[in-house]
Amino acid sequence: MTKITIVFVLGTLEIGGTETQFLEIVRRLDRERFAPKVLAFPCEGRLRTAIEELQIPFACLGFSGIRGKFSPHSYGQLFGLLRQMVRYFRHDPPHIVQSYLFWANVYGAIAAKYAGVPVIITGRRELGASHLRKRHYAWLQNVSNLCSTAILANSQRVKAFCLETERWVTSQKIDVISNGIDPAKYAPQRSHRDLKQEFDIPETSPVVGIIANLHYCKGHTDFLHAASIVAASYPEAVFLIVGRDEGMRGHLEALAESLGIAQAVRFTGERRDIPAVLSLLDIQVSASLTESLSNAILEGMAAGKPIIATDVGGSAELVVHETTGLLVPPQQPERLAAAMSRLLGDCKLRADMGHAGRQRVSQKFHIDHTVRQTEALYLRLCRTAMPVSQEG
Structure with a gap:
């Protein structure tokens, strides 16, 4: 042929x-x-x-x-x-x-x-x-x-x-x-001490991260509003924002300051070592206002992370609610915060969801x-x- x-x-x-x-x-x-x-x-x-x-x-x-x-x-x-x-x-x-x-x-x-x-x-x-x-x-x-x-x-x-x-x-x-995606690239990693030092994250702090370029449609403002609610119950938590600035970083930094959580938020900029960055996270969040089918969600699942995602676009085709993660309505920071708090308070649930997500990626994606x-x-x-x- x-x-x-x-x-x-x-x-x-x-x-x-x-x-x-x-x-x-x-x-x-x-x-x-x-x-x-x-x-x-x-x-x-x-x-x-x-x-x-x-x-x-x-x-x-x-x-x-x-x-x-x-x-x-x-x-x-x-x-x-x-x-x-x-x-x-x-x-x-x-x-x-x-x-x-x-x-x-x-x-x-x-x-x-x-x-x-x-x-x-x-x-x-x-x-x-x-x-x-x-x-x-x-x-x-x-x-x-x-x-x-x-x-x-x-x-x-x-x-x-x-x-x-x-x-x-x-x-x-x-x-x-x-x-x-290739799940082997995102196999869960144990050693992340160097990155924690780079981002000034205390060794025992739980980390909630969002991996998305800094664009309005990715929902970073909702993520920060949710983080401010969660921080009241989990003051040791760190909130990691990973992605290329597309004109919003200044606004987001000012918002974090006004919400009183600037000390708990880390902006990493664009990273080329996403598997290593994922190893830092206890929870991965996708707060998008619109989404087709998120590579970031797939990567997080492949890395064995529990996912909290807004129920937009094809996200529900990836995340099985209550099995591989939690789905919440878009643009509702209170619901997002409740999901974050629930997972931060339940280590076993996080581990079970992460394991189920990794299996789902290997079998379906x-x-x-x-x-x-x-x-x-x-x-x-x-x-x-x-x-x-x-x-x-």
């Missing part, structure tokens, strides 16, 4: 949850059957190094994105980029073009359709993105649907949201493949399972679109 060439269209070379998932999949693709390539909008970023280390052909367009208000000039940028992408796809035609997030979906799907690419897969990995409330963005999303062979969602909730809010899409067109499902999707779509070329 001819190798199936897949061009992954990336709108960013920064590394977030989606980009991490992309790397984990392409690292494990069967290179005897699939030939991955990358076409990125920008030319520089940490993700480029990781891609090149995997010896995946890389091309870039030198485009850093539309800034500021969407305008007629923005449409000029759009058409110029589309021309570049069409030329790229026609120069060495791939079998599949796949993208993940909004702008890569729009540019990638339209250009691939115009260039005659047989299989076009766009992604849905978010819920309720604010830009999609604007008519022209929603229209572009719908156009990408019209151009797509298939839409790949990472949770059943995302699929349902897509069907509720978008046009030119059917249930049959949307496949759901959950995120996956292993990256190898995700990769095999993805490969099967590629083969099915190619057989339908190119039945003759895939024979033999």
